[in-house]
Amino acid sequence: MTATSRAGSPRAADQRDYEGLFARWEQLYERAHRGQVHIRGRDVPVVDSRQGTSQFYVMPQFEELALSQWVIFVRDHTGVPSGRHTHQGGIAIFGVEGDGFSVVNGRRFDWSAEDAVLLPIVPGGLDHQHFRARDDRPSKFMGIIYEPLVVGLGAEMVQLEPQTRQSQWAPATDTGAKGDGRTVAAAEPTLAGLLAMRERQRASLHPPALIRRADLPPDASAFGELRWYIHPAAPGFAGTAPMFLFTQRLEPGRATDVLATPGNGIMFVLEGDPLVELDGVPYQCERTDMVLVPPRRDGVTIGVRAGRHESRIVVARRPGDGRGPRAEAASAVAAPLLRCERAYRMPRRGEGGAVATTTPLPVPALRSRRSAYVAEDWEKRIFRVNREVFRSPQLFARERARVWERSWLYLGHESEVARPGDFKQRTLAGRPLIFSRDSTGRVRAFLNACPHRGTVLCRETEGNAKTFQCFYHAWTFANTGELVGIPDAGAYPPERAFAETMAMREVPRSENYRGFVFVSFDPRVVPLADHLADARDYLDLMVEHSPRGLEALPGTHLYGIRGNWKLAVENAMDGYHFSPTHVTFVEYLKNTGYVTSDEGGRAITLANGHSVLVFSGHGGRVGMQWEPRFGEAERLRIGSNIEELRGRLGAERAARVSGTSRILYVFPNLLLFDIEGLAARQLEPVAPDYTDVRAWELAPTGETADSRALRIRVLGSFIGPGGLATPDDVEAYECVQRGVVATAGDARPEIDWSDVSRGMERESRGEPARNVDEAGIRGFWRHWDDLVGSAPA
Numbered sequence: 001m002t003a004t005s006r007a008g009s010p011r012a013a014d015q016r017d018y019e020g021l022f023a024r025w026e027q028l029y030e031r032a033h034r035g036q037v038h039i040r041g042r043d044v045p046v047v048d049s050r051q052g053t054s055q056f057y058v059m060p061q062f063e064e065l066a067l068s069q070w071v072i073f074v075r076d077h078t079g080v081p082s083g084r085h086t087h088q089g090g091i092a093i094f095g096v097e098g099d100g101f102s103v104v105n106g107r108r109f110d111w112s113a114e115d116a117v118l119l120p121i122v123p124g125g126l127d128h129q130h131f132r133a134r135d136d137r138p139s140k141f142m143g144i145i146y147e148p149l150v151v152g153l154g155a156e157m158v159q160l161e162p163q164t165r166q167s168q169w170a171p172a173t174d175t176g177a178k179g180d181g182r183t184v185a186a187a188e189p190t191l192a193g194l195l196a197m198r199e200r201q202r203a204s205l206h207p208p209a210l211i212r213r214a215d216l217p218p219d220a221s222a223f224g225e226l227r228w229y230i231h232p233a234a235p236g237f238a239g240t241a242p243m244f245l246f247t248q249r250l251e252p253g254r255a256t257d258v259l260a261t262p263g264n265g266i267m268f269v270l271e272g273d274p275l276v277e278l279d280g281v282p283y284q285c286e287r288t289d290m291v292l293v294p295p296r297r298d299g300v301t302i303g304v305r306a307g308r309h310e311s312r313i314v315v316a317r318r319p320g321d322g323r324g325p326r327a328e329a330a331s332a333v334a335a336p337l338l339r340c341e342r343a344y345r346m347p348r349r350g351e352g353g354a355v356a357t358t359t360p361l362p363v364p365a366l367r368s369r370r371s372a373y374v375a376e377d378w379e380k381r382i383f384r385v386n387r388e389v390f391r392s393p394q395l396f397a398r399e400r401a402r403v404w405e406r407s408w409l410y411l412g413h414e415s416e417v418a419r420p421g422d423f424k425q426r427t428l429a430g431r432p433l434i435f436s437r438d439s440t441g442r443v444r445a446f447l448n449a450c451p452h453r454g455t456v457l458c459r460e461t462e463g464n465a466k467t468f469q470c471f472y473h474a475w476t477f478a479n480t481g482e483l484v485g486i487p488d489a490g491a492y493p494p495e496r497a498f499a500e501t502m503a504m505r506e507v508p509r510s511e512n513y514r515g516f517v518f519v520s521f522d523p524r525v526v527p528l529a530d531h532l533a534d535a536r537d538y539l540d541l542m543v544e545h546s547p548r549g550l551e552a553l554p555g556t557h558l559y560g561i562r563g564n565w566k567l568a569v570e571n572a573m574d575g576y577h578f579s580p581t582h583v584t585f586v587e588y589l590k591n592t593g594y595v596t597s598d599e600g601g602r603a604i605t606l607a608n609g610h611s612v613l614v615f616s617g618h619g620g621r622v623g624m625q626w627e628p629r630f631g632e633a634e635r636l637r638i639g640s641n642i643e644e645l646r647g648r649l650g651a652e653r654a655a656r657v658s659g660t661s662r663i664l665y666v667f668p669n670l671l672l673f674d675i676e677g678l679a680a681r682q683l684e685p686v687a688p689d690y691t692d693v694r695a696w697e698l699a700p701t702g703e704t705a706d707s708r709a710l711r712i713r714v715l716g717s718f719i720g721p722g723g724l725a726t727p728d729d730v731e732a733y734e735c736v737q738r739g740v741v742a743t744a745g746d747a748r749p750e751i752d753w754s755d756v757s758r759g760m761e762r763e764s765r766g767e768p769a770r771n772v773d774e775a776g777i778r779g780f781w782r783h784w785d786d787l788v789g790s791a792p793a
Contacts, residue, residue, distance in 0.1 A: 041288025265317030272311030546700030609783030611776030
């Protein structure tokens with residue numbers, strides 16, 4: 001099914017390449033192991049056609065997806081009806097929003113949100129059209145073509161009439177839902193083994209049907225409250241035997257059990273902000289997002305946890321054993337259709353219980369690329385980066401325009417300006433800013449330039465003030481931004497009217513996520529939650545150290561690095577260098593009785609250029625993981641802290657908070673360290689070969705004085721600029737900056753390129769990336785390459 005019409009009649013059956021079709025579907029099943037799983041509704045483009053305004057989520061030609069043998073679209077109906085059209089059917093129309101009606105073979109089916117109209121597979125096709133029922137409400141439905149062979153075997157759409165404001169085909173007034181009851185002759189099979197399945201459907205064909213949500217009793221299950229539209233116990237219902245369709249409802253904070261399934265389905269979020277876990281990988285969803293559950297020969301595990309709001313999801317799944325369509329077509333299709341067994345129980349928030357969990361690991365999308373600056377070749381298992389990215393002033397300027405001027409940038413923690421009147425002076429993307437809390441308690445970010453003539457308004461590094469006064473002409477501004485004093489005010493228009501146009505300029509966008517304040521100079525930037533995406537979960541793990549969140553300790557580490565900012569990102573996401581570069585620290589730990597290990601660590605590539613390294617044995621963490629150098633008093637405190645975590649978060653979440661160390665990179669300028677202690681590091685590019693770094697120590701709000709003193713001592717000994725790690729790191733990437741000049745301009749192939757291929761061989765086999773691999777660095781470079789927009793080589 002496509003959004004455009006096809007001229008002429010469908011091709012004759014004997015012209016089809018059935019062997020090619022079989023091979024094609026086998027490829028689709030294979031690719032389902034590594035394709036894209038999470039589709040965000042806001043990223044799906046709106047397409048206008050004679051069928052209406054549509055968003056296509058899944059189509060057979062979308063080869064990057066983990067599920068591509070379906071057709072899934074969402075159609076928005078304005079006051080204009082869709083074009084009248086016909087196709088073979090095999091589709092479910094599920095109401096997403098508003099009220100509408102569909103006219104099918106002369107019968108009218110009125111539907112509302114969460115009603116379904118089921119259109120069977122009909123050899124001669126179904127004549128239908130869709131309308132919005134009310135002018136004062138939007139009307140939207142989801143179309144689901146669930147038969148995996150219907151597209152390849154003749155789902156050609158014939159456009160009978162275009163979309164017009166005055167439809168020439170008036171809908172029938174009959175609101176019956178039983179259809180016209182016509183008898184449809186079965187088509188002559190063209191490939192007996194393949195089409196036997198479809199012939200069985202046609203033999204038990206029912207006319208189109210309307211199923212209202214109000215008529216469906218809720219079914220309590222281990223997967224939440226379900227309402228079944230197409231149930232496996234109702235074979236042949238409206239020709240929909242090869243699909244299950246149900247809605248799932250979860251109250252805020254509730255979670256399903258985790259179930260095992262062969263896959264081959266979709267989950268579309270109608271409402272709420274659920275977290276969907278697919279084979280242990282978390283996908284934070286929002287309304288109109290879709291999660292694809294691909295068919296896999298070894299099965300899939302899936303669970304859902306509702307967020308702060310009630311979650312409602314529509315689930316469609318086609319039964320199958322993961323062996324591919326050739327095997328399915330040859331089988332009797334009479335095997336158990338719903339092979340859905342309980343795998344393990346997913347604890348609710350606040351519950352205890354020992355549940356063994358592993359670090360969520362996304363399935364990599366193995367797609368090669370070749371641009372002027374990034375070369376990724378999955379056949380050769382090679383990833384290379386052109387060293388010009390560290391040297392070029394032109395690229396540095398392009399980064400400033402495409403990354404730093406358009407992205408969310410970390411400004412600081414709200415606790416740094418704890419009292420009304422507190423302020424800090426910061427520079428982001430080369431722009432001087434005032435980070436402050438005004439007299440009303442609101443956290444703000446002002447451009448540090450007087451609206452009068454552009455003079456730097458605040459020249460103090462930090463302090464507390466009710467007003468800011470420009471030293472040049474003595475204009476005075478309240479800490480809320482209003483102009484409150486002008487010398488010789490009579491020389492200007494009436495003071496109040498003029499003053500309103502000359503207030504301090506705030507940054508275009510500012511948002512606070514759990515105390516972490518971000519700003520953007522682009523007023524059209526996506527919401528911060530969308531930018532953070534799945535990095536939010538790892539940021540939450542830090543905040544959850546304390547029931548009262550985190551606070552930044554007084555003082556700032558400020559130092560400069562003679563190197564490109566991207567080298568600092570590479571270094572932070574490079575677990576490979578830990579043992580050889582930080583040998584002094586490793587030996588120190590051994591001498592104190594603590595043995596380090598890389599076993600069990602993971603490198604996880606997140607969305608939007610973010611990534612995280614997860615460690616299990618690199619060192620202790622104050623307040624969470626004990627090691628001998630911390631002393632016996634800290635051992636007791638850690639035991640108490642973990643008990644508190646279990647009671648507050650449940651055993652599963654508490655184990656994630658306390659049991660592993662993490663380094664989280666939030667693109668483009670924030671590094672968060674949950675190792676040894678807690679710290680934030682902010683990157684500020686100054687030149688292609690120079691970067692300023694600001695760093696702060698974070699701590700659980702309200703911890704004891706003894707814990708605080710230990711935290712400051714331990715963190716400073718490793719993460720601080722004079723510790724056992726950071727000087728090594730600075731020396732390493734300053735050496736890289738000096739070294740990449742050696743190959744500049746060398747035209748020989750691969751000479752002026754750095755290699756970032758470690759771990760690709762493991763990833764190509766579907767194995768998780770270790771923290772000593774370079775998967776997170778590759779994820780950063782892909783996102784950087786997309787944004788900076790390098791031309792193909």
